[in-house]
Amino acid sequence: MSRIAVLGIGHGKFGRRSDATVQELAFEAFRDALQDAGLERKDLDATVIGSVPEYHKQRSLAGVVQEYLNLNPIPTWLTEVACASGSAAVRTAWMGIKSGLHDVVAVIGCQKMTELATAEILALMGRVGEVQWESIFGTTFPGYYALFAQAHMHAFGTTRQQLAQVAVKNHYYGARNPNALFQKEITVEKALESEPVASPLNVYDCCANADGAACVILASEKRAKSAARKKPLVWLDGVGCATASMSVLRRPNLHSLPSASDAAQQAYRMAEVAPRDIQVAEVHDCFSIAEIMAYEDLGFCEKGQGGRYIEDRKSWIGGGGVPVNVDGGLKAKGHPIGATGVSMACEIVKQLRGDSGARQVPNARVGLTHNVGGIGQYTFVHVYKRD
Numbered sequence: 001m002s003r004i005a006v007l008g009i010g011h012g013k014f015g016r017r018s019d020a021t022v023q024e025l026a027f028e029a030f031r032d033a034l035q036d037a038g039l040e041r042k043d044l045d046a047t048v049i050g051s052v053p054e055y056h057k058q059r060s061l062a063g064v065v066q067e068y069l070n071l072n073p074i075p076t077w078l079t080e081v082a083c084a085s086g087s088a089a090v091r092t093a094w095m096g097i098k099s100g101l102h103d104v105v106a107v108i109g110c111q112k113m114t115e116l117a118t119a120e121i122l123a124l125m126g127r128v129g130e131v132q133w134e135s136i137f138g139t140t141f142p143g144y145y146a147l148f149a150q151a152h153m154h155a156f157g158t159t160r161q162q163l164a165q166v167a168v169k170n171h172y173y174g175a176r177n178p179n180a181l182f183q184k185e186i187t188v189e190k191a192l193e194s195e196p197v198a199s200p201l202n203v204y205d206c207c208a209n210a211d212g213a214a215c216v217i218l219a220s221e222k223r224a225k226s227a228a229r230k231k232p233l234v235w236l237d238g239v240g241c242a243t244a245s246m247s248v249l250r251r252p253n254l255h256s257l258p259s260a261s262d263a264a265q266q267a268y269r270m271a272e273v274a275p276r277d278i279q280v281a282e283v284h285d286c287f288s289i290a291e292i293m294a295y296e297d298l299g300f301c302e303k304g305q306g307g308r309y310i311e312d313r314k315s316w317i318g319g320g321g322v323p324v325n326v327d328g329g330l331k332a333k334g335h336p337i338g339a340t341g342v343s344m345a346c347e348i349v350k351q352l353r354g355d356s357g358a359r360q361v362p363n364a365r366v367g368l369t370h371n372v373g374g375i376g377q378y379t380f381v382h383v384y385k386r387d
Helices: 023-039 061-068 084-099 118-126 142-157 160-174 186-193 222-227 258-271 288-297 308-309 327-335 337-353
Strands: 005-010 046-052 075-077 104-112 194-200 212-220 234-241 279-281 366-373 378-386
Touching: 005 023, 005 084, 005 222, 005 288, 005 337, 023 061, 023 212, 046 061, 046 084, 046 194, 046 337, 061 075, 061 104, 084 234, 084 337, 084 366, 084 378, 104 337, 118 142, 142 194, 142 288, 142 308, 160 186, 160 288, 160 308, 160 327, 186 258, 186 327, 186 378, 212 222, 212 337, 222 288, 234 258, 258 366, 258 378, 279 337, 288 308, 288 327, 288 366, 337 366, 337 378
Parallel strands: 046 075, 046 104, 279 366
Antiparallel strands: 005 212, 005 234, 104 212, 234 378, 366 378
């Protein structure tokens, strides 16, 4: 079967972007991706926008972005699955091209979050949980992941020091990423001494809300091979998606995400790879425990060994395992929820092209993204390859 290529990528600065509207953020990323792909607007067949509309005053955001980018009348639509909206947009574009309906599709993840107060954001995110029996009693995102952390610690002996080491690694690489919100290194001691949020999670265990946008342009194999290009082609060869119960009370345990394991197996089968073949990965580290769980759910290490994996520096470049979140991850790069999955795709493409500079994983040819929506209700895993 024909393959789907990533022809172009674009990525804006993540942070408190009071200088730009959500349409302007989308334009920054789209402009750079179009230039990177060597395309013009007339070459596009459609766009898919990944965003969560509750954070914007504007409803039907896709139409506003489409108009601002001067892309009418080609079709556009919005994907929304909480924090995985960007990866859902990538998958939707992939399906549109795979079906033969389109040849070239631009995927834009964009979000403005800092115009809302933290309390408002926490309330919105809490409602991603089951509203009848959970969020009505005050559950929040940090609260849910604190439950996961407590369960993981109880079952496997994971320590707060190991959680803090995830933050240390991701801040180290974030300090080397000009698009990251936090460009500063931290120590384990600083992380452990930061203010408590939801036991055992402290401030440095938690990602930050941000504004931002990212864009990838996907194309059919025939179109990609005929395009004039300066960069090597990167292919999206495996896509996996799975869901889990809205309520964590109905999950088999609280120390893994069943949707992540299922989505990973789908993507590995489709791309004809195994966990040992992955050379660089972007995982959903909304909280430090989430990255440790991802190591295990993706098969990078045995169940229960995620804490030891970070302690032994396996997820650092040159650590002997899979380098993970070497752009800073959500933790240091920031988490504009609709843009996050597309941002992950941009980083993996850069890595496989060899364009990541001080953060480059040597000779990377197979990469993976893992993007979680809500508290694991949805997970998307994508596998990329460079020929």
